[in-house]
Amino acid sequence: MEQSFSHKWVVILFFGVVGIIFTISMIYLAAGNVAPDTYWGRKMTLPKSEGTGSLLSTDKYVLERNLGRTIGDRTFFFRGRQNDHILFGVIIPEIDRQYPYPFKISLPQAGNGFEVAGIWLEIITVRPNFVSVKVIK
Numbered sequence: 001m002e003q004s005f006s007h008k009w010v011v012i013l014f015f016g017v018v019g020i021i022f023t024i025s026m027i028y029l030a031a032g033n034v035a036p037d038t039y040w041g042r043k044m045t046l047p048k049s050e051g052t053g054s055l056l057s058t059d060k061y062v063l064e065r066n067l068g069r070t071i072g073d074r075t076f077f078f079r080g081r082q083n084d085h086i087l088f089g090v091i092i093p094e095i096d097r098q099y100p101y102p103f104k105i106s107l108p109q110a111g112n113g114f115e116v117a118g119i120w121l122e123i124i125t126v127r128p129n130f131v132s133v134k135v136i137k
Contacts, residue, residue: 059134059135060124060132060133060134060135061134062131062132063076063077063078063088063130063131063132064129064130065078065079065129065130066078066079068091071119071133072118073093074090074092074116074119075091075093075100076088076089076091076133077089077090077100079102080128081126081128082104084106085104085106086106086107086123086126086131087102087103087104088102088103088104088105088116089101090103090116090117092117101117103116107123110122111123113136119135120135120136121133121135122134122136
C-alpha cells in the first residue's frame with residue numbers, strides 16, 4: 001500500500017507538466033507569433049491631409065469612401081468610381097443640411113479641375129477607397 005502512495009506525486013507532476021505544455025502550445029498555435037498586418041503584407045495607408053478650414057490654393061484634402069469631409073461650408077462624400085467617372089455626394093447647407101446631392105465627373109475632366117457647388121477642385125489621386133483633391137480657387 002505504501003508503494004502506490006509514494007509514486008502518486010510523480011503521476012500528478014507528469015500530467016500537470018504535460019497539461020501546461022499542451023495548453024501553452026495550443027495558445028501559441030492559435031495566436032501565432034506574427035501580427036496579421038505584417039503577415040498579409042503592407043497595409044495601404046491614406047496620405048496625410050491638413051484639416052484646416054481656410055480655402056487657399058495649397059489646401060489638399062483626402063475624401064474617404066462614404067465619409068464626410070468639410071471643405072469650406074460644403075460637405076463632400078466620395079462615393080466611388082463607376083466606369084470612367086468619379087461619384088461624389090455634396091451637402092449644400094443653403095439648400096438642405098442633410099441630403100447629399102449626387103455629382104458625377106469624368107476622370108479626364110477631373111484632372112483639369114472642376115467646380116462643385118461653388119468650390120473649384122482638382123483631383124490628385126484616385127484609389128478604390130479614397131480620393132485626394134486640391135482646392136484651386
